Amino acid sequence: MVVQIPRLLAVLDALDSPAAQELRGGLPRCDSTFGLGLAVFLSATAGGARGWLGPDGARALDALDGGALLDELDEALAPRHRRTSDGRAWRVLSVPVMDGPRARGLLCAIADGEGLQTGSAFVLQIHLGQVGAVQLVAAGEGRTLDVTLQTAGGLSSAILADMQESFASSLADAGLKGTLTVGPVAGAWLDFDGRLSADSVV
Template sequence: MAGRDLVPRHVPPPSLLAAHFASPPSAATHAPAGGPADGDEAPPLVRRLLDLLDSLSPADAVLARGCLPRCDSTFGAALALFLAATAGGCRGWVGADAAARLADLDGGLLIDECDRALASRFQPVDGRLWRLSRVPLLDSDDGLLCAVGIEDGLSDRVTLVLQARPQRLGPVQLMATLAGRRLDVTLRLAMGLPSAALADLHETFSTALADCRIDGALTVGPLADAWLGLDQPLSSDLAL
């Protein structure tokens, strides 16, 4: 996938990406009644939007699909660009012209639905508040669930949880905690990794920590007993 194909024509400034995750929860940022369920509908809603966009403007549809991250080597760059664009909602992602044409078809109902589905929401789990958002993935029906732990303002700890069900890997969960100069990462998989791939993963992680001059540890294990209370359960029974 060429790098230029990943770049939407209407991407807000990078500062919006930070604001998307850094702003404290408030009444204005909470989802409306029934909001938590809206977040679970993001992937099918985005598919509906893309189908409509295909019939309305094939060129805009190609651009929008090119900005959807997938679980391959383009994942990091595409995810960053997608989050930067969707900080402004669906309209910021597909662009003002395509959004206006979509809104004309049904009075804006579909694109408003997408805006709500892509918006961050807040959920308490295990005594902590988490900011949740869901990113549609091209190769996962459920998309990528991103959860950031909201601390009390006195801690320097930041915890990020990512959950997805890639078609080729099955359920995957990654939890990363940064506290000061230490980064601890736990990767849980439904499928085991070959010993060579596991060794390479540990070596790459250690090299990255050394380059950043921070300490930390990488743990890789099965999905059983994983911390999965943020979303529809990624069942350990299913994983095993």
């Protein structure tokens, strides 16, 4: 899907530049707008590519190729079902994230429930230019939330301390308890499609 998004935006730029700029602004970004952008994108794409683009943009693209590009995007937006080596079943979705001038893929995986004794779990994976591969695994049960963050590149002690403080503060505000564990990706990377690795672009 990451490949299709820049292609679609380039085509839409030629047809309706303001609409293309508006779509770029709605994509998640690796900054303070990430959470809001991700929520907006996931909500908007519940209706597929046409739901994300809106009726005017969809009609403009439909007129070019009969909807072929939109069909490709709808297929890319559709969640996949994968099973990891530990036997858990996951619902996996790839989301484009604007990281500077280019789009990268954020893999979102939610445990389908099968193979989990209790609670729930989700995984986020992305490959960032300055940090490298990043995988976040969160598991919750009752009022407990445990998070493991794996990174290909090292993080400074100041960043680690700030992360631990922010995590503890956020849990306290929500009335939860839990732990944040940070470490290298070696030996811990969850593989969802047989191709992803710590040095691959998700």
